[in-house]
Amino acid sequence: MRAGWFGLPVLLLATFPAHAADPGNGEILAKRWCTGCHVVSESQTKGTDIAPSFPAIASRPGFDEHKLAFFLLEPHPKMTNMALSRADTGDLAAYIAAQKHK
Numbered sequence: 001m002r003a004g005w006f007g008l009p010v011l012l013l014a015t016f017p018a019h020a021a022d023p024g025n026g027e028i029l030a031k032r033w034c035t036g037c038h039v040v041s042e043s044q045t046k047g048t049d050i051a052p053s054f055p056a057i058a059s060r061p062g063f064d065e066h067k068l069a070f071f072l073l074e075p076h077p078k079m080t081n082m083a084l085s086r087a088d089t090g091d092l093a094a095y096i097a098a099q100k101h102k
């Protein structure tokens with residue numbers, strides 16, 4: 001992760017009207033692209049322990065759906081570049097956020 005990126009999300013968020021995130025589309029994307037490494041829902045029984053599960057990510061203190069959406073625009077280490085669009089990452093972030101432990 002390049003340090004220079006950190007200020008940018010704030011700027012973009014302030015400039016563009018919020019995209020209405022669609023967690024249903026996020027679920028489709030997650031099941032297509034992310035299950036190889038992440039447990040993406042409480043109902044997924046098989047996964048790996050190389051990557052944190054989505055419920056675990058959403059339940060962390062300080063979890064922020066918007067920060068997550070921007071994090072997903074950059075490919076993360078060990079992950080293939082999936083070239084997700086801004087709308088896709090917003091939808092994925094909304095889907096992950098919805099899995100926060102109650």
Ligand code: HEC
Binds near residue numbers: 035037052068079092
């Ligand atoms: C090839 C395996 C792989 C795939 C596919 C993958 N990830 Fe990851 N992901 C990882 C690993 C490994 C980590 C642990 C952190 C690291 O080393 O980068 C991670 C970390 C993350 C994190 C950050 C967790 C943290 O610690 O803050 C998020 C969010 C995330 N992945 C989301 C996704 C989403 C959304 C998808 C599908 C679009 C996805 N990942 C697909 C391997 C993968």
